[in-house]
Amino acid sequence: MSPRALSERLRAMTEARVMLGRAGGGMPTRAVLDFALDHARAREAVWSEMDLPALRAALAGYPLAEVVSAAGDRETHVRRPDLGRQLAAGTRLALPPSDLVIVVADGLSAMAVDAHAAQVVHALQALRETAAPVVLARQARVALGDQIAARAGARAVVVLIGERPGLSAADSLGAYVTWAPEPGLPDSRRNCLSNIRSGGLDPQEAAHRIAALLAQMAREGTSGVGLKREPPLPGQSARALPGGAER
Template sequence: MSPHGNPDEVWRRLAALTPARIGLGRAGSGLPTREVLRFALAHAQARDAVHAALDGEGVRAGLTGLGWAAVPVASAAPDRATYLRRPDLGRRLDEASRERLRDAAGAPVDLALVVADGLSARAVHEGAVPVLAALAPAIAASGWSLAPVAIAEQARVALGDEIGAALRARAVAVLIGERPGLSSPDSLGIYLTFDPRPGRTDAERNCLSNVRQAGLPPDLAAFKLHWLLTQAFARGLTGVALKDESDRLLAGEPGAAALAAPR
């Protein structure tokens, strides 16, 4: 029989193309033991990612290696359990962090970067510094001024709005651990907001999702973020009105080079 006509072989080939759980097989009316154990491991890894503490000093060391200053901040959620129960507290700074940012703020800057634990500190530990290392040369080449990088604990995406406003930044990019899936406990998200201030909505942000080696690689994420930043500064906006068309540049489409020019 041809391999293409063998159901087991067809499923094996399909399963090799994706981390999704397909073609798991069966043992009687249930799953094979190996698949039950794989599911339990993935579930445990996702739970660990949600509850793990952010290694702020490790992140700071990585930023120091890039020659960037950093400032630690925290949301109004006093601990991880409260953070998970009260998303609203994760969206605003505690008073000590507000004072720290007031001291760190200087003249207005083009960009504020926030590295935030979110729902997966593991994603931050593995992905944040590689993305920023790939982004650093593009920031320098563009001549953008940069605020001290905020390293945020117990943080939700919207915390970046208050941080960006406090640092007097034209735009803020939040690198944050995403909610873990059962095959992606290390997924980093990047949220970009022009003219950050409390009260901004998700419709006013651009998002790059699934940033990790098995998804959107860090160097490609940095390329896309730089493209979006260039367009955000030129157009004075982010969100639903700004579409990521950077793939056209990568594909070398005719006329795509015009997309790289500020408008």
């Protein structure tokens, strides 16, 4: 296989920067420009805000609430992760009784939330008999979902959050699923599905995996490292698990 054919084959297999070539002692101009563009997209993802009007419209069919963390603004959120894990002082949260709360949080990529969160919510709600309340959380980190769910008295929480952008993808959404959420839980009590996006984990498949995780957590009464089994692989439905959530 020629070097050019090999480089094209490798580039077709991954979004990582491989076989870039060189121009003298440096990289080719195209590689330098591509890097600069991806770096700019990553910065934009971190500093952008969620499109709340669009999300409200997309999720209008479900019980909906909005909160902001103690970070208050974007700069504080980026610099003070601890404040992003706490609700702002005086937050009032009125949600209907439910075993599950879905939190849509900006995290470190509002771009990912705008692009993929509503799709995951719709697909997950379709697997339930009753709609779970949805909370839009600004300047939020993952653990903010524990406080929200604890206040709502929910048995489980799903936090859909923008992941830290890389130079291959700035719009990657993560899903953190926790059973019996309460403030102060360690990360070892959570299960994470990552890279939900075009070119990664499909939102529909992510919803089925989340539903399978929730069914497993209900059976075993725990989440995180304490779970005994893994969720289904891509292509498997929640029906493959005894007592699966899909109906």
